Amino acid sequence: MTEPALVLIFLVLVTLGLLGYWYTSLRGHRRRMNQLAVRVHVNGIRGKSTVTRLVAAILRDGGFVTVAKTTGSAARVIGPDGSESAVSRRGAATILEQVDVVAEHVVGQVDALVIECMAVRPLYQQYAEDQLIRSDITIITNIRMDHQEEMGETLEEIADSLSLTIPRGGVLITAEERTDLRERLARNAAKRGSDMVYADPASVDGLEMAGFEHLEFRENVAIGLEVARQLGINRDMAMRAMRKAVPDVGAVRLHRYAVGAKQVLWIPLFAVNDRESVLLSFDQLEPRFVPGSTVIAVVNNRADRGRRAELFARIIALDLPERVDQVITFGAYEDQVTRQMVALGFPSERITNLGDSVGPALDQILVGIERLTPGDEAVLIGMANIHTHQAELLIEYFGHLLGAERTDELVLSRDPLRLPKGAGRLRRARTHRIPRSATPRDA
Secondary structure: OOHHHHHHHHHHHHHHHHHHHHHHHHHHHHHHHHOOOEEEEEEOOOOHHHHHHHHHHHHHHOOOOEEEEEOOOOOEEEOOOOOEEEOOOOOOOOOOHHHHHHHHHOOOOOOEEEEEOOOOOHHHHHHHHHHHHOOOEEEEOOOOOOOHHHHOOOHHHHHHHHHHHOOOOOEEEEOOOOHHHHHHHHHHHHHOOOEEEEOOHHHOOHHHHOOOOOOOOHHHHHHHHHHHHHOOOOHHHHHHHHHHOOOOOOOOOOEEEEEOOEEEEEEEOOOOOOHHHHHHHHHHHHHHOOOOOEEEEEEEEOOOOHHHHHHHHHHHHHHOOOOOOEEEEEEOOHHHHHHHHHHOOOOHHHEEEOOOOOOOOHHHHHHHHHHOOOOOEEEEEEEOOOOOHHHHHHHHHHHHHHHHHOOOHHHHOOOHHHOOHHHHHHHHHHHOOOOOOOOOOOO
16 A cells, blocks of 8 residues: 555544544533523623623522633633632633533533633634524623624624524523614524514613622623523522622722822723723713823733724724823834824824833833823723733732732632522531530430
C-alpha cells in the first residue's frame, strides 16, 4: 500500500473517531439537558450577564435547583446555592464550552439552567440554540448597534441575527423599547412557533429599583419580573432575589476618592459601549453627581477597536457636549479622535491627551485630573474600553485606595445573606457540629 493511501486511511480514521466522540458527547449533553424543567437562553447586545444573574437568582429563590453560566472575560458558573466559580479556559472561548459546563454542573437534582449566549456570528447563534440549549425561554435583552461585522449593519439585521436563538415552541422575552423592532422580533418568534412578551421597563417603579448596591437598569429588572411571572414566582420574592444577587464583574459601582486636593466620583462605565446605553447611563447617573462637579470623560481607546474610537468621538461631540466638561483621551488614536471631536464642534481646549502619544506615569494622570477640576468635586467616567495601559494604572490605583472595601465577586457570592433559603438550610446543616460536651438526648 502506498504512503499517500496510508495517510488518507489515517485521516479518515481520525475524522471518524472525532465524529464518534462528538456524537457521543452530544447525546450525553442532550440527556442532561432533558432532565431540566426550565432552560433559559439569554441573548441581546447589552446586559446579558446581568440578566443571567438576576434570572438565576429569581429561580433559586423560587424553588428551582438552578445552575447559571455567564460568559465574557470574567466567565462564571453560579451554583444552586449562589456561590460562583470561574470558568477556566486553556485557549480561546468557543460555544462548545457550554457542553463542558453542562456536563460538569447539570448533575443530581439540578432542574433549571440559565445560560448566556456565547455566540456572535448568526450561524453559531442558531447552532447554540437549536443543537445545544433548546430553550424554553429565550431572552433578547435589547437591540443595539454593535458587532456589525458579524451581525449586520442595521438594527433590523441585528434583530434578525439575535432572533436565531428564539426557541421553537417557547417564549421570547425582550425589553427592547422600539415598537418596530419588537414587531420584527414578534414576527420572527411566530415563525418558530413561539410567543413574544414585552417586559416593559415602565412597569418597574422607583421603590422597586431602590436597594440595589450598584447601578441597575429598569430594563433588566423588568425582564427578571417577566420571567418570574411566566414561572409563577411571586413578584415580591423576585425583587428580593434580584436585590441580593451578586452583580457582574462589569457592573458599575460608584466610589469617591481623594485625588490630590479634589474629591473624585469614579464611574467605570467601560462595559457600556454603544450610544443608546451610554445616554441611558448618563440619565441614571447624573442625579448622583454632587452639584457643581466637573464631569470628566476618560475616552479609553484600544488599538484594535478603531471603529469604537470613532463612535465615542461622535458621542462626546454630538450627544454629550453639554453634559461633559472635559475629555481625557487614553490609549490609541488620540490625534484622530481629537481631530474628529474638534471637527464636530467640541472645543479643543476641553480635550487633554494622556494616552499612548504621551505615555504618562500615574502621577501625571492624577495631576491632570486635579488640574482639570477647578472646584472641589469631579466626576470621572471611564468610557469605550477597559484595557489600555493608562486605564489599568488608574483602575489599580483606585482599587488600592479602596483597600478592604474592594469587591471580590467570588467571595461575595458565598455571603450567607445572599443564599436562597433552601441552600441556606443545607449549608447550615453541613457546617453544624455537636459540641463534644453535649449529652445525647436519649442518654
